[in-house]
Amino acid sequence: MDFSFSQEQNMLQESIERFVQNDYGFDERQKNAHSDLGFSQDHWQTFAELGWLGVPFAESDGGFGGGAVEASLMMEQFGRGLVIEPFLATVVLAGGALKHGASDALKARYLPGVIDGSLHGALAYAEPQARFNLADTCTTAAASANGFVLNGQKAVVLNGPRADFLVISARTSGEQRDRTGISLFVVDAKAAGVTRRDFPTVDAFRASEITLENVSVDADSVVGAVGEGYEILEQVIDEAIVSVGAEAVGCMEKLYKETVEYCKQREQFGQPIGKFQVLQHRMVDMFMEHEQAKSLMFMAAMRMDEGYGPDTKKAVSAFKVQVGKSGKFVGQSAVQLHGGMGMTEELSVGHYFKRLTIIDTLFGNSDYHLKRFGAL
Template identity: 50%
Template sequence: MNFDLSEEQQLLKNSIERLLADSYGFEKRRIYQTDPKGYSDAMWARYAEIGLLALPFSEKHGGFGGGAVETMIAMEAFGKSLILEPYLATVVLAGGLLRLGASEAQKADLIPGIAEGRLKLAFGYAEPQSRYDLFDVETQAKKDGDEWILNGTKCLVLHGDTADKIVVSARSSGDTRQKNGIGLFLVDADAPGLSRRGYPTQDALRAAEITLENVRVKNVDVIGDPEKAFPIISRVVDEAVAALCAEAVGCFERMQQITLDYLKAREQFGKKIGTFQVLQHRAVDMFVELEQSRSMAMYAAMMVGEDEATERERATSAAKVQVGRSAKAIGHQSIQLHGGIGMTMEYSIGHYFKHVTMLDMLFGDADHHLTRLASLGGLSAEQVN
């Protein structure tokens, strides 16, 4: 596989990194966090101006026709700056469901609003009993004439408290854990019967608990077949996992750099602690973990477009396993090498560690994906090499 970026992809990388370097330092991030929404509307508008919100969508719907590699570039840059804005929720998750499952009329109606920054979406998939199983859906969708009536609860809806619309997975037929019988329904955030409780997550993002009580959804707001949405959900989540791996790599790179800078500056016993060989070895261990994760994130980005589900799932699970293990290894080393200051809220390294820990848990931790990878037969020798 060719992992070199094209000229256009390198320009994209440079433009995002330049924007974030100018507008998203750690202190500015803390200011953005104090907004009631938990992020900066001004930065969201800047993302729209340079085309980031239009990146994965087709040109006929107002997008730029980018793929998983372009998303990887953006997410890695976002990871370096620990952005707070709902890019994953709106563009990767809900936007991915529209891109792969919506009708042409729905795409023409909704995607330009996302691309221009006017419309923010969220994806309600998780439920209290479901853990990491996307098909474990108890929320019910009952047909009533030309409408559907939704009842149920969704938890950990990323940025669900500020979204304009929420894509909800609900069961239109079958038992709770069947993969068939699941539909996707687009619900207005202010729809009668919908209530949401927003809260901050451990890594300073936002999420919401959403309750649906006899919420009515028109047929025109059903995305795809109301009984056959699971393959779309599974594919979009694989894309999201690849994006999260890239974001984690951005975090890892910044964590390593911050730690190296600290080792070069901190003095103990009259010497820079970076001159102590044992600490140099630990810094090298961080670098090895970073590069292993980078390689697997690239592999996931290259494979996530595969139509064959098994190959796609193997790649994304393998990447998630590596990233989850590296999150612990790099996180522990970075905190320990900083000593007590690494645990303070005033210093950035602890915030990075919190975020990569949350990334490990999102859509399944390393143990979950190792189990899934084993059930899929693991990676072949050709894939490993």
């Protein structure tokens, strides 16, 4: 099996690597994170101009026909730079739902704006009672004369504050935890009956609690077939797991390299602490955890590109378990070896650790995916 990248994949990876090195400093990142918008609109337009926002979409939809491997290469570099622009929320989640299930008319309405950077989206699927069960949906969509009327509440909607449109999961039939009877709808974020409570997350991203009260949508707003949205949602979330896991791999690489450099410079007892054997062992363990996670990243991405099925789901869950385990070890070790300064706001180490901690809980933590792996 050939594991080498194509010329196009190498060019994509190198372009983002150069951007992160030259134009995405930590201080600027912090400044943008604390702005009203929560990220840089100039950077977002740069993403669009360089074609990055169109990579995962089919050429027929105006994209470049990339798959999970390309998305992983991109997100790994975003992780190294601790990028806060909402690529995951708009392109992978909301855009992914449209890519897999939307009609040609819905794609034509929204995907060009996503690709050129003029439209932001959000996937509103999680609910307060659901834990990590995608099927646990209390939000309802009742049929009406012109379409459907939505009522319910969605929790932790990533990029909710900036979203122009929402892709919302709602139950059109069945019981609360049935996999059948879930439908996906595209809703204007400013539609009557949609209210938001915006908040920053601990890792400097932005999210919303969204309440739907008698929100009317027409029948053409359904993504896929009515009552068959669960399969689309599950695939989109698994693609997001591969993407956010790749971001974690980038974070881990940055942390272990920063830690090695710090241990070469920090002196104690008249010599650099990097000469102490016990710390050398710890840094080697950090490297090994990163490499294990990276290997599973490529396995999950290649499985995803081969086709979505039980084997792909197992590979994705295995990757998510490893990311949770490795991210915790690498993050905690980096903070410990840096000492108290490791958790200060001025040093990037603590911010990488916060992001790794949140990634572990996104889309199901290690315990959840270990159980899912065993059940598949």
